[in-house]
Amino acid sequence: MTLEQVAKRAGVSTATVSRVLNNTGPVREETRRRVLRVAEELRYQPNRYAQRLAGGKSRTLGMIVSNIENPFFLDIFCSLEEAASRAGLEVVVESTNYEASRLVAAVRSMLGRRPAGLAVIVSEMEPRLMEELTALDVPIVFYDVGRPAHNITNIKVRYEKGMQRTVEYLYALGHRRMAFVGHHAGLGPLQERRNTFLRTIKSFADVEHTTVSNADGPEGGRLAAHQLLASGFRPTAILCVNDFMALGVMRELRDQGFRIPAEVSVTGFDNIRLSEFVYPALTTVDIPRRRIGRMVFEVLVQAEGGSGEILIEPELLVRESTGRAP
Amino acid sequence: MTLEQVAKRAGVSTATVSRVLNNTGPVREETRRRVLRVAEELRYQPNRYAQRLAGGKSRTLGMIVSNIENPFFLDIFCSLEEAASRAGLEVVVESTNYEASRLVAAVRSMLGRRPAGLAVIVSEMEPRLMEELTALDVPIVFYDVGRPAHNITNIKVRYEKGMQRTVEYLYALGHRRMAFVGHHAGLGPLQERRNTFLRTIKSFADVEHTTVSNADGPEGGRLAAHQLLASGFRPTAILCVNDFMALGVMRELRDQGFRIPAEVSVTGFDNIRLSEFVYPALTTVDIPRRRIGRMVFEVLVQAEGGSGEILIEPELLVRESTGRAP
DNA sequence: TTGAAAGCGGTACCAG
DNA sequence: CTGGTACCGCTTTCAA
Numbered sequence A, B: 001m002t003l004e005q006v007a008k009r010a011g012v013s014t015a016t017v018s019r020v021l022n023n024t025g026p027v028r029e030e031t032r033r034r035v036l037r038v039a040e041e042l043r044y045q046p047n048r049y050a051q052r053l054a055g056g057k058s059r060t061l062g063m064i065v066s067n068i069e070n071p072f073f074l075d076i077f078c079s080l081e082e083a084a085s086r087a088g089l090e091v092v093v094e095s096t097n098y099e100a101s102r103l104v105a106a107v108r109s110m111l112g113r114r115p116a117g118l119a120v121i122v123s124e125m126e127p128r129l130m131e132e133l134t135a136l137d138v139p140i141v142f143y144d145v146g147r148p149a150h151n152i153t154n155i156k157v158r159y160e161k162g163m164q165r166t167v168e169y170l171y172a173l174g175h176r177r178m179a180f181v182g183h184h185a186g187l188g189p190l191q192e193r194r195n196t197f198l199r200t201i202k203s204f205a206d207v208e209h210t211t212v213s214n215a216d217g218p219e220g221g222r223l224a225a226h227q228l229l230a231s232g233f234r235p236t237a238i239l240c241v242n243d244f245m246a247l248g249v250m251r252e253l254r255d256q257g258f259r260i261p262a263e264v265s266v267t268g269f270d271n272i273r274l275s276e277f278v279y280p281a282l283t284t285v286d287i288p289r290r291r292i293g294r295m296v297f298e299v300l301v302q303a304e305g306g307s308g309e310i311l312i313e314p315e316l317l318v319r320e321s322t323g324r325a326p
Numbered sequence C: 001t002t003g004a005a006a007g008c009g010g011t012a013c014c015a016g
Numbered sequence D: 001c002t003g004g005t006a007c008c009g010c011t012t013t014c015a016a
Helices: A003-010 A014-022 A029-041 A048-055 A071-086 A100-111 A127-135 A159-172 A188-202 A218-230 A243-255 A289-302 B003-010 B014-022 B029-041 B048-055 B071-086 B100-111 B127-135 B159-172 B188-202 B218-230 B243-255 B289-302
Strands: A060-065 A090-095 A117-121 A140-143 A152-157 A177-183 A208-214 A237-240 A265-267 A284-286 A308-312 A315-317 B060-065 B090-095 B117-121 B140-143 B152-157 B177-183 B208-214 B237-240 B265-267 B284-286 B308-312 B315-317
Touching: A003 A014, A003 A029, A014 A029, A048 B048, A060 A071, A060 A100, A060 A289, A071 A090, A071 A117, A071 A243, A071 A289, A090 A100, A100 A117, A100 A127, A117 A289, A140 A289, A152 A289, A159 A188, A159 A237, A159 A265, A159 A284, A159 A315, A177 A188, A177 A218, A177 A243, A188 A208, A208 A218, A218 A237, A218 A243, A237 A243, A243 A265, A289 A308, B003 B014, B003 B029, B014 B029, B060 B071, B060 B100, B060 B289, B071 B090, B071 B117, B071 B243, B071 B289, B090 B100, B100 B117, B100 B127, B117 B289, B140 B289, B152 B289, B159 B188, B159 B237, B159 B265, B159 B284, B159 B315, B177 B188, B177 B218, B177 B243, B188 B208, B208 B218, B218 B237, B218 B243, B237 B243, B243 B265, B289 B308
Parallel strands: A060 A090, A060 A117, A117 A140, A140 A152, A152 A308, A177 A208, A177 A237, A237 A265, B060 B090, B060 B117, B117 B140, B140 B152, B152 B308, B177 B208, B177 B237, B237 B265
Antiparallel strands: A284 A315, B284 B315
């Protein structure tokens, strides 16, 4: 089913059909009706590829995330998508599973779509990618990775601040043996988080500590906790790099008979919606994902790029999974 | 950056560039190298729209789901995506939020992409949509809704069976006051589930029961439970239409001081991965989402459509959220 | 082994 | 108001 067939059947030119379908340019009311009717009858659906090719300006935003199954990323995607669709834009996502090679492939693939903007919300990075992207004139937003540059704006969360607050809070509750559970310790931003933990903890001379790492997600969290406990270390508090992993950590603790928070306190990071539904409700650090999604939209579409850095202040949320050290 | 620019710079025709980039047709080794080098230098990225338009056969699958934030749908998407990308296909998703109008829009939008196949994993339906789709020659898979037809295959879960098992199980544990928590009670498949509950329960003459409905998701589950308890009815078991809502139901029960399962038993449906990480681990009915994702792929791509019905047998998984009636 | 050129299905400008 | 037509950027014959 093509525009031409519709045109033929309606006895008009393709130009006219295009005009009525897109409400562009004047068309006699009667003609309009006729075309509309035929298009309806034929169940005509414009070929999007032809449309884009001919059309010029792009109507799609690209978004690359590390792990779409982690609600943190999913939430950002959903709010971006919401804002975008309100403006008549579509957003296509791709998930890299934290692999730099997939990130490169994803970026190339997105670029092939000639997007109106690109959001790169990932933890992995490939140095040459930065150069490549810097040269482009597509508006880009990075989260966590990258540096501001022409047409590139960065969104960064003051992770240290959240971490610091958390450690101080736990310390005040009497905790002196803490562990950090993370994932992909080799990737820049994630390594940095681990280091932040280490740095923070060292300012308290009398705190024993350790860190473990496993896959992102509840299962990874569970395995990490398992490793941790198997090592013989007995933390009274476990700080997780994100809520998603914290879910698994709590499960493993319970399976091994530890009460939360009576015997072990657990904290997360992100404040995914699930975190207040689990039991005990998770003490965590809020990162305003919906706000981030909207920001991404604004930077990409309304500011049409710009450049610079946006800092987000995370906020400690005390709930039920933490308490006085035993 | 276009093919032509690459061609010009490499001193060859666009045809040749196309050949080397796609590895189609013979090209002298030296020419190939030169073209490749230039393409690299120019960071050439083919325009996907032009490619598709010229190319002919589609390399994309469309998938429409009711609520991408519900892990049930997300899991199916991820496994389909996995299978597809292994075969060099991409899949684009759209989420309807259970609105029939959005379903219609989503289908049209997908059709505009001239997909190689379309998966419609939703609970809402629009009668005229069925006709429209039946006329098409695109392979289609429905889950939950629709009827088999030419090029249309249906995947259905024997919901009654799972429900029956669950009720029997709870009955055997002594439960005589049960409630069903659902969402979108007006939509066919969901209404059917509620009815299944009602039908099943009626075969046990001495069971008091009721049903409530709210939005899909933990928050909806919480609100539903709130309503339920506010009504004065005191169920000893609450059966949820899915795990996602069950999370919220459990939270509300606890907030109101009920112990699970000592005072109230809770069951879910789907067996999303989260269900074994929450506390208490959720008794639920397994629906093999990854298998469904793979099936969708096979039907769409390998069988290139076909038609018929695929039945899936769900299985009760007893975990910690259910126990003897108090 | 390579190039010229005809589409693919639209959009939009220019005449009429 | 409407039609003719030149692209958009790539793939794919068909000849050379």
